[in-house]
Amino acid sequence: MEFSQITISAALPEFILISLALVMVLIAAFAKQSETDGEGSIKMVRTLSLLGYFAAFLALFSVPDGRVVLFNELFAVNDLVIYMKGLILVGAFFASWLVSEQWGEGVDRPEFHLLVLMAVIGMLLMVSANNLISLYMALELQSLPLYVVAAMRTSSLKSSEAGLKYFLLGALSSGLLLYGASLVYGSSGSTNFDAIASSLSGGASVGMIVGMVFLLSGLAFKISAAPFHMWTPDVYEGAPTPVTALFAIVPKVAGMTLLMNVTYSAFGNITDQWMQILIALSVASMIVGATGAIMQQNIKRMLAYSSIAHMGYALAGLAAGTPEGASAVVIYMTTYVFMGAAAFGVIMTMRREGTPVEKISDLAGLSASHPLLAAAMMVVMFSMAGIPPLAGFFGKWYVFLAAVNAGLIPLAVIGVLTSVIGAFYYLRIIRLMYFEDSDAPLDDGASHQNRLVLIVSVGFILLFFFGIGALSQEASSIVSVYF
Numbered sequence: 001m002e003f004s005q006i007t008i009s010a011a012l013p014e015f016i017l018i019s020l021a022l023v024m025v026l027i028a029a030f031a032k033q034s035e036t037d038g039e040g041s042i043k044m045v046r047t048l049s050l051l052g053y054f055a056a057f058l059a060l061f062s063v064p065d066g067r068v069v070l071f072n073e074l075f076a077v078n079d080l081v082i083y084m085k086g087l088i089l090v091g092a093f094f095a096s097w098l099v100s101e102q103w104g105e106g107v108d109r110p111e112f113h114l115l116v117l118m119a120v121i122g123m124l125l126m127v128s129a130n131n132l133i134s135l136y137m138a139l140e141l142q143s144l145p146l147y148v149v150a151a152m153r154t155s156s157l158k159s160s161e162a163g164l165k166y167f168l169l170g171a172l173s174s175g176l177l178l179y180g181a182s183l184v185y186g187s188s189g190s191t192n193f194d195a196i197a198s199s200l201s202g203g204a205s206v207g208m209i210v211g212m213v214f215l216l217s218g219l220a221f222k223i224s225a226a227p228f229h230m231w232t233p234d235v236y237e238g239a240p241t242p243v244t245a246l247f248a249i250v251p252k253v254a255g256m257t258l259l260m261n262v263t264y265s266a267f268g269n270i271t272d273q274w275m276q277i278l279i280a281l282s283v284a285s286m287i288v289g290a291t292g293a294i295m296q297q298n299i300k301r302m303l304a305y306s307s308i309a310h311m312g313y314a315l316a317g318l319a320a321g322t323p324e325g326a327s328a329v330v331i332y333m334t335t336y337v338f339m340g341a342a343a344f345g346v347i348m349t350m351r352r353e354g355t356p357v358e359k360i361s362d363l364a365g366l367s368a369s370h371p372l373l374a375a376a377m378m379v380v381m382f383s384m385a386g387i388p389p390l391a392g393f394f395g396k397w398y399v400f401l402a403a404v405n406a407g408l409i410p411l412a413v414i415g416v417l418t419s420v421i422g423a424f425y426y427l428r429i430i431r432l433m434y435f436e437d438s439d440a441p442l443d444d445g446a447s448h449q450n451r452l453v454l455i456v457s458v459g460f461i462l463l464f465f466f467g468i469g470a471l472s473q474e475a476s477s478i479v480s481v482y483f
Contacts, residue, residue: 009062009063009064010063010064010068010070010075010077011070011075011077011128012056012059012062012063013056013057013059013060013063013085013089013124014056014121014124014125014128016052016055016056016059017052017053017056017117017120017121017124018121020048020049020051020052020117021114021117021118021121023048024045024048024049024110024113024114024117025114027041027044027045027048027110028041028045028110028111028114041110042109042110045110045113045114046096046099046113048113049096049113049114049116049117050093050096050097052117053089053092053093053096053120054093056089056124057086057089057090057093060082060085060086060089063077063082064077065079066078066079067481069130071134073130073131073192073194074129074130074131074133074134075125075128075129075130075134076128076129076130076193077128078478078481079477079478079481080257080260080330080478080479080481080482081127081128081257081261082478083330083474083478084127084253084254084257084330084333085124085127085128087253087333087334087337088120088123088124088127088250088253088254089120089124090337091249091250091253091337091340091341092116092120092123092246092250094245094249094337094341094345094453094457095116095242095245095246095249095250095341095344096113096116097452097453098242098245098344098345098348098450098453099112099113099242107149107152107153107240107242107243109152111152112149112152115145115146115148115149116145116149116246118141118145119141119142119143119145119146119149119246119250119251120250121141122138122139122140122141122142122143122145123138123142123250123251123253123254124254125137125138125141126138126139126142126254126255126257126258127254127257127258127261129258129261130192130193130194130261130265131191131192131193132181132184132185132191132192132193132196133191135181135258135262136174136177136178136181139174139177139222139258140174142251142254143170143174143222146166146246146247146251147163147166147167147170148163149239149243149246150162150163150166150235150238150239150243150247151163151164151239152240152243153239153240156238156240158237158238159238159239159240160238161234161238162234162235162237162238162239163238163239165231165234165235165238166231166235169221169230169231170221170231172221173217173218173221173222173228174218175218176214176215176217176218176221177214177215177217177218177219178218179211179214180210180211180212180213180214180215180216180217180218181211181215182211183207183208183210183211183214184196184208184211184212184215184266185211186207186211187199187204187205187207187208187211188200188208193261193262193265193266194265196266196267197265197266197267197268197269200267200268200269200270201269203270204269204270204273208270209270209273212267212270212273212274212277213277215262216259216262216263216274216277216278216281219255219258219259219262220259220281222251222254222255222258223251223252223255223256223259223311224252224304224307224308224311225281225282225284225285225308225311225312225315226281226284226285226287226288226289226308226312227284227288229285229288229289229308232304232305232307232308233292233296233301233304233305235247235304236248236300236301236303236304236307237298237300237301237304237358241300241344241347241348241356241358242348244300244303244344245340245341245344245347245348248303248304248307248340248343248344249336249337249340249341249344252307252310252311252333252336253333253336253337256311256314256318256329256333257333259315259318260318260326260329260482263278263318263321264321264326264482264483265482268482271321275319275321278315278318278319279319279408279411281312281315282312282313282315282316282318282319282411282415283312283411283414284312285308285309285311285312285315286309286312286313286316286414286415286418287312287414287418288305288308288309288312289305289306289307289308289309289310289311289312289418289422290305290309290418290419290421290422291421292305292308293305293306293309293422293425294421294424294425296360296425297359297360297361298358298359298360299347299350299358299359299360299362299363299429300347300358302360302425303343303344303347306384306422306425307340309418309422310332310336310384312415312418313332313395313396313399313400313415313419314329314332314333314336314399316399316400316402316403316408316411316412316415317329317332317398317399317402317403319403319406319408319411320402320403320405320406320408321406322402322405322406323476323479323480323482323483324401324402324405324406324476325399325402325403325406326475326479326482326483327398327402327472327475327476327478327479328395328398328399328401328402328475329399330475330478330479331394331395331398331468331471331472331475332395332396332398332399334395334471335383335391335392335394335395335461335464336395338391338456338457338460338461339380339383339384339391339392339457339461341453341456341457342376342379342380342453342454342457342458342461343377343380343384345376345450345453345454345457346373346376346377346380346450346454348450349370349373349442349450350362350363350442351442351443352440352441352442352443353443357442360428360429360432361432362438362442363377363429363432363433364432364433364436364437364438365432365433365436365437365438365441366432366433366438366441366442367433367434368437368438368441369438369441369442369444370441370442370444373454374433374434376454376458377429377430377433378430378433378434379458379461379462380457380458380461381426381427381429381430382426382430383461384422384426385419385422385423385426385427386419386423387423389465390461390462390464390465391460391461391464392461394464394465394468396415396419398472399415400412400415400416403415
């Protein structure tokens with residue numbers, strides 16, 4: 001296989017992160033075990049991972065324009081893939097930046113940053129997958145490190161339980177995906193997305209339809225879409241908060257992009273068949289996410305159900321099967337990354353006497369003791385509820401508008417109704433912060449990591465209105481590769 005300049009530039013972000021991972025393995029393996037050198041190795045690995053994400057993000061600007069297919073058609077890059085890789089790297093940077101000596105909850109170790117880096121490499125390869133084989137290999141490269149980091153806090157039974165549940169259910173989803181891929185291969189005679197699309201030009205066989213159902217079911221697990229969401233609340237609650245922040249932000253972008261590639265590219269000629277599946281997933285996710293969050297007392301479990309609902313809203317745009325729907329998904333996922341980063345920036349600041357707290361009731365009276373933190377959380381909650389003119393409003397506006405224009409009016413109506421239900425638990429947090437008193441206020445102070453992420457994310461949410469026109473045009477342009 002010849003490595004040309006185009007090959008190197010198109011896959012440069014992956015090459016950078018893979019090279020960095022090898023260096024980080026050596027640092028983590030050979031660092032001295034004394035306390036001083038141990039702290040130095042942690043800082044070095046953390047800094048290297050952050051620099052790696054930044055360098056990989058800059059490398060995206062060197063990727064050639066248009067569609068480039070490499071490595072025996074296993075790897076493909078286009079404008080949409082480049083944009084979504086940028087979102088993944090931004091989310092990974094935020095999630096890793098939030099981890100520090102003070103707020104790491106025992107996971108700020110060299111192996112944590114190395115495992116996260118390997119998972120991010122898997123996500124980048126996922127969105128560039130142009131073959132069912134490369135899709136599965138990239139998906140497992142993402143999943144295996146995440147199983148480990150979910151259980152990294154070995155002193156906590158909840159963390160161990162979270163890792164075990166995630167692993168067992170992840171293995172089940174991988175089995176569904178592989179079974180579906182085998183049926184698709186048997187029906188089309190190829191695992192290449194382009195060849196699969198060509199084989200469907202005359203219609204789809206029963207085996208192809210069944211294989212597609214299993215394949216999409218396996219992918220739905222990765223974005224925690226209902227009814228494949230059962231792992232999400234327990235894993236979000238049990239995993240260390242920095243790990244939960246990673247789960248809530250980055251894999252969702254990669255998984256949604258992969259769903260777009262599979263449906264619009266490989267199965268683009270049988271839109272009517274996969275639309276029905278996505279509509280069912282969207283409706284179930286919106287209802288389960290909106291109703292399940294109401295009774296939660298743990299803020300991480302609440303955000304777990306919230307993420308299920310958000311994936312349902314994004315799937316509503318994807319189910320439209322139109323250029324307008326695809327661009328709406330791009331806009332929605334962009335807003336989702338920054339809303340998630342801001343929410344967990346606040347949660348990781350919640351400590352009482354140095355111990356992390358996770359109950360929603362712990363936010364009572366936050367406006368009196370931490371007015372800026374309460375204001376940031378209020379902006380995030382209003383945005384997630386879809387209150388104009390914040391970023392979350394425009395995300396929902398575009399996906400519901402795309403659904404209506406595609407004739408999916410009942411889907412849009414269900415989305416609006418579940419948004420109203422969801423506003424209840426978002427507004428409950430605001431009520432606690434501003435209209436309830438607390439007998440034991442949270443600790444003062446926040447790390448610089450939290451402040452930076454909060455400032456950037458909340459600023460994006462508040463100022464999103466001014467850039468929505470440019471983002472909408474960019475989204476419409478980059479999704480044209482499918483249509």
